[in-house]
Amino acid sequence: MSNIKFVIHFLILLLIQLTILDNVQLHSYMYINIYILIIYILPYRLRNATILFFGFFLGLFIDLANNTMGIHAAATTLIAYIRPRLLMLTSNREQIDDIQGKQKISDFGWFFKYILISTAVFNVVLILGEAFSIQNFLITLLRIICSTVASIFFILLYYFIALKKKRN
Amino acid sequence: MKEIIKLILKYHFTIIFILLEFLSFSLIVLHNNYQRTVFSGYTASFFGTLSSIITDVDDYFHLRTTNHKLVAENTTLKNEIEKLKAYHHVVSIDTTWLIKDSVEVDYVYKTAAMVNSGFNKTKNYITINKGTTDGIQREMAVCSGEGVVGIVQNVSKHYARILPLINTNLRVSGKIKKNGYYGSLQWDGDDYRYSYLNDIPFHVNAEPGDTIVTSGLSTIFPKDELIGFVESVDKVTANFLTIKVKLATDFKRISELYVIKNTRKQEQEELEAISNE
Numbered sequence: 001m002s003n004i005k006f007v008i009h010f011l012i013l014l015l016i017q018l019t020i021l022d023n024v025q026l027h028s029y030m031y032i033n034i035y036i037l038i039i040y041i042l043p044y045r046l047r048n049a050t051i052l053f054f055g056f057f058l059g060l061f062i063d064l065a066n067n068t069m070g071i072h073a074a075a076t077t078l079i080a081y082i083r084p085r086l087l088m089l090t091s092n093r094e095q096i097d098d099i100q101g102k103q104k105i106s107d108f109g110w111f112f113k114y115i116l117i118s119t120a121v122f123n124v125v126l127i128l129g130e131a132f133s134i135q136n137f138l139i140t141l142l143r144i145i146c147s148t149v150a151s152i153f154f155i156l157l158y159y160f161i162a163l164k165k166k167r168n
Numbered sequence: 169m170k171e172i173i174k175l176i177l178k179y180h181f182t183i184i185f186i187l188l189e190f191l192s193f194s195l196i197v198l199h200n201n202y203q204r205t206v207f208s209g210y211t212a213s214f215f216g217t218l219s220s221i222i223t224d225v226d227d228y229f230h231l232r233t234t235n236h237k238l239v240a241e242n243t244t245l246k247n248e249i250e251k252l253k254a255y256h257h258v259v260s261i262d263t264t265w266l267i268k269d270s271v272e273v274d275y276v277y278k279t280a281a282m283v284n285s286g287f288n289k290t291k292n293y294i295t296i297n298k299g300t301t302d303g304i305q306r307e308m309a310v311c312s313g314e315g316v317v318g319i320v321q322n323v324s325k326h327y328a329r330i331l332p333l334i335n336t337n338l339r340v341s342g343k344i345k346k347n348g349y350y351g352s353l354q355w356d357g358d359d360y361r362y363s364y365l366n367d368i369p370f371h372v373n374a375e376p377g378d379t380i381v382t383s384g385l386s387t388i389f390p391k392d393e394l395i396g397f398v399e400s401v402d403k404v405t406a407n408f409l410t411i412k413v414k415l416a417t418d419f420k421r422i423s424e425l426y427v428i429k430n431t432r433k434q435e436q437e438e439l440e441a442i443s444n445e
Contacts, residue, residue, distance in 0.1 A: 048181045056188045063195075070195030077192060081185040129196060132203045 003043070009162065010038050018065055021154070031147045033072075034154045035062060036122055039080055040115055041163070048084050055080025068130070075125035079118045090114045108164075115155055123147045223283055227423055234424060241313045275390050276429045278302060280310075283327070287334060287419045290357035294318065294330040296425055304328045307388055309428040315394040315416030316340065316382060317425055328427075333395075334360045334419055342395050342413070343383040344374055350383040353395060353413065360419050362399060365411040372409065374401050380413050387433040 017035040024032060039055050046054075059076030063069050090113045127144045134140075176183065197207045227234075280302075284295040298304050300323050310317040310330050318332035319340075331338045336357045342365050343350040351367035365380060378398040384391025396415040404410045 049184055052181065052184050052188060056192070059192070060195075069199030070192045070197075071200075073195065074189055074192035077185065077188045081181075129203075132196075132206045 006041065006043060009041060012162075013038050013158070016158075017062070022066060029143050029146045030150045031123070031126065031143075032150045032154055033062075033122070033126070033147075034151065034158060036076065036079060036119065036151070037115075037155050037158060039076060039083065040118060040155075042083075044087070051080045051083060052077060071126060071129040074129055075122045078125050079122045082118070082121060086114060086117060090117075111159070112156075115152060119151050119155065120144075120148050123151065220283055223423075227281075230421070230423060233421075237313050238424075274430065274432055276431060278304070278427045278429070280304075280328075280425045280427055282423050282425060285332075285419070285422075287360040290336050292332055292334050292360075292419075293321075294332050294422075294425075296328050296330060296427070297326065298427060299324050299326040299328050301325055303429070304427055305429075309389045309393075309430070311393055311426045311428060312417050312422045312424065313426075314418065314422075315396065316389065317417055317419075317422065319388060320427065330425075332419060333363055333415060333417070340389070340395070341383040341385050342380050344368070344372070344398075344411075345379040345381045345392070347372065350385065351408075351411075353380070361415060363396070363413050363415055365413050366408065368409045368411060370403055370407055370409055374398055374409065374411055376400060380411075387430055387436050390428060390430070 013035050017033065021032045021034055035058070038058060039051070042051055042054065055076040056073055059073035060070075062072040062076075066072070090110050123144050127140055127147060131140050131143075196203050198204070278298065280296040280298040282294055283297050284293075286292040286294075294310075294317070296310075304320060304323050306320055306323055308320045310320060310332075316333060318330045318335070318338060320328050321331040322329040333340065333353070334355050336355055338355070340353045341350055342353040349368055349372045351365050353363055353365050355363045368374065376398050380395045380398065382389040382391065382393040382395060394416045396413040396417075399412040399414045402410045402412070
């Protein structure tokens with residue numbers, strides 16, 4: 001993915017998040033966060049430290065918009081931290097080329113594994129950061145699962161519309 | 169040094185990650201009301217336990233000084249006993265019928281240990297480890313071996329909270345021992361070693377070094393408990409003196425306290441209430 005394409009995806013995702021998804025009220029059981037896809041599709045050649053700072057400031061930006069100071073930042077920093085390791089674990093050389101290269105992401109299998117783990121981790125931190133206690137743990141767990149499923153659904157929707165490599 | 173830099177370079181990714189997470193966490197706690205409340209709840213219970221442990225340990229290191237003070241106090245008390253014995257011998261020769269088996273005393277003393285205290289605010293409090301189960305009630309007097317400490321303000325089952333002399337809300341009636349003029353002692357919230365005795369008429373002769381004691385006019389404090397010594401005398405208003413008093417009790421060092429119960433308090437108050445009607 002070229003830099004210009006990445007910037008376009010970045011702006012579109014942020015716009016969707018801030019204008020639509022943040023205004024959807026689905027009880028407090030479901031938080032839909034599509035903007036984390038930006039961190040998933042960051043160019044691979046970036047240095048790890050840069051990705052960390054990018055993740056932190058992206059989360060902080062969303063925090064400022066949602067008035068949830070620090071919670072999103074903590075979650076995005078964590079997924080930016082595990083991103084390099086996760087990519088190493090779930091993908092092979094060819095697919096890494098995919099995320100940085102000229103073509104769109106083609107292999108659905110590894111991409112799904114990758115976003116499933118990342119999104120789950122993200123929502124664990126997000127919901128725990130918001131609940132800030134381990135009382136009513138079952139409800140917290142339910143919220144984590146609901147938010148993860150909802151977020152993944154929207155991320156996949158975006159993936160099929162904009163990111164999936166078209167077959168010739 | 170080289171190794172440390174190498175180590176930092178090797179793990180710089182993780183170090184940056186930890187720093188950023190720490191930053192996020194402090195942002196969460198500082199800027200979100202709910203999270204701040206929960207967090208301060210955790211820290212309060214944690215530091216409450218911690219300060220109680222520290223006090224326990226700290227007491228051991230002061231055993232020596234505490235012992236010295238106790239010995240000194242014992243000596244004074246023994247001397248008092250000897251004096252009283254001598255007096256008793258003189259008096260009791262033909263008045264034995266006056267001395268009963270059970271003597272009714274005006275004041276009952278109870279020892280207590282301090283578990284928490286403050287001295288750097290304008291409204292300081294002290295907590296002691298005796299409560300209603302030990303017979304402590306509100307508005308009892310509290311003294312240390314050195315002098316007056318304060319008044320019991322609130323009581324729970326096992327603890328009591330004391331309003332000490334170094335709290336601007338407390339006023340205690342104090343008296344210049346040598347001539348008996350009394351005024352009200354109130355702290356100005358500044359230095360925990362000094363308090364101020366107000367409302368003493370300007371013609372009264374008070375000099376640095378004079379002893380200030382409790383007046384015994386209220387039903388709380390026994391008469392002539394040591395409060396402190398005159399440090400300096402100022403004539404601030406036209407008619408009254410303000411006397412700076414160096415408190416006898418060192419609020420930074422107390423650990424053992426006496427709570428004093430006035431057994432005739434109720435009787436006196438009932439009588440005064442009837443007379444006022």
